[in-house]
Amino acid sequence: MIDFSLKWTRVRIEYELKKRHHFDFIVPMIRGALGYSLYESYCKNKLVQCNGCKINSSCIYYRIFESPEYEGKKVKNFSIHPFQLSQYEYPMEEPGESKKISFYLTLFGEPEMLYPIFITELNRIGIVGLGKSLIKAGKMNVYNLEGNPLVSNGSNVIKSPPIYSIADVNSMIESIYDKPNKIKMKFITPLQIKSNGRLLNRINFSHIIRAIARRLNMIEKYYGGSNRIKADQILKNGGEVETIATRLDWVSHSRYSTRKKQKMPLPGIVGQLIISGDISRFFPLLLLGEIFHIGAKTTFGLGQFIIYSES
Numbered sequence: 001m002i003d004f005s006l007k008w009t010r011v012r013i014e015y016e017l018k019k020r021h022h023f024d025f026i027v028p029m030i031r032g033a034l035g036y037s038l039y040e041s042y043c044k045n046k047l048v049q050c051n052g053c054k055i056n057s058s059c060i061y062y063r064i065f066e067s068p069e070y071e072g073k074k075v076k077n078f079s080i081h082p083f084q085l086s087q088y089e090y091p092m093e094e095p096g097e098s099k100k101i102s103f104y105l106t107l108f109g110e111p112e113m114l115y116p117i118f119i120t121e122l123n124r125i126g127i128v129g130l131g132k133s134l135i136k137a138g139k140m141n142v143y144n145l146e147g148n149p150l151v152s153n154g155s156n157v158i159k160s161p162p163i164y165s166i167a168d169v170n171s172m173i174e175s176i177y178d179k180p181n182k183i184k185m186k187f188i189t190p191l192q193i194k195s196n197g198r199l200l201n202r203i204n205f206s207h208i209i210r211a212i213a214r215r216l217n218m219i220e221k222y223y224g225g226s227n228r229i230k231a232d233q234i235l236k237n238g239g240e241v242e243t244i245a246t247r248l249d250w251v252s253h254s255r256y257s258t259r260k261k262q263k264m265p266l267p268g269i270v271g272q273l274i275i276s277g278d279i280s281r282f283f284p285l286l287l288l289g290e291i292f293h294i295g296a297k298t299t300f301g302l303g304q305f306i307i308y309s310e311s
Contacts, residue, residue: 002234002284004166004216005225008108009115010291011144011161012088015126015137020099025189027085027301028255028266029131030103030122034085035065037121037128060117080218081299082109083118084292087188101130106291107161109223115161119151166284173283180309182244182276183286189304190251190268192296199267201250204243205275206235209282211303212289219292234285239278247271255300268295268302274310 023029039046042060045053056062064082086104105122107114119142126137142151150159185208193200193211200207213231220227235241248271254263286307295303 002166002229003227004169004220004229004284004288005227006108006220006223007111007163007165008106008291009111009161009163010104010106011142011150013103013105013122014141014143015101015130016139016141017099017101017130017135018138019135021101021131021135023101023131025087025253025266025301026101026103027087027189028253030125031085031300032255033125033128033130034118034121035061037124038065038117041121041124064114064117080222082114082223083107084298085301086291086293086304087301108219108292111161111163123151166288169284169287172287176283179280179283181279182274182310183279184272184274184308184310185286185305186272186308187248187270187303187305189293189301190253190266190270191294191303191305192268193294194296201269202246202248203269203273205241205273208273208289208294209235209285211294212285215292215294215298215303216285216288229285234281238281241275241277241279241282243273244276245274248273266297266300266302276310 038061044059045055050056050059050062050066053059053062056066084104084106086106088102088104105118107118123140126140128134129136140151141149143149144162150161191203193203193207195207210231213229213234217228220229248269250267251270252265252267254265290305290307292298293301293303294305297303
């Protein structure tokens, strides 16, 4: 088992829109709307850029969305924000129903403090409208991972979210009696992993494990404790693991940057790998990687994968 002191909450947000939509990769859209909404709600000095603002240390927007510093420490990679937005594969609906949009919201560092802020701003986004055509949400619902409602039908009553830790991950793994020796990893949003400064267009299992460890170590450094995950040591311990099949494609999504007033590319790898061998020792890393994503530009939803048993 791995040491990981971080605590987090994870809920599913659902908008019931008043019109049907054609949104595809929704996370960059939600992230952009969320940043604008937080800025409008909390910035008290809009004539000054964040880095030069004398009150940025007490600004909610700055700490959540800009966050170049955390407790006096410089963060070079601006993707180390205290939140993660993830795609949710919602089943097809019957014709005539209100179109629904669902996604996961993960908060860490101070999840109890951040939760009501995010829920309030996400509800505001739905009222204002989503996308260029500003499709409005008639309702916003919030569910825990068991599907129980925390916020329903736009209610102002916000129930406390569940708080998770590594102990919950370990308990989940211990409850899996039939541990698979073959898994499928499906990358549902573009994955960006660099080697020698260049994006890889082919990856294997060791790339993934090292990328998960890097992501978790950075989150732990700025929002958790002093624990570190040593990927090389985990890869060497135990039996062999091999990538036995790959079906990967290079794709390029894009997002519109309101700050730069232009489309920004979001390229990366999507598809699947099938992994076989002594996989059980990697379960904690893989489950945490599902939650927190891996690679670059995770704040835009990139690097999200799902694990399936192939045994």
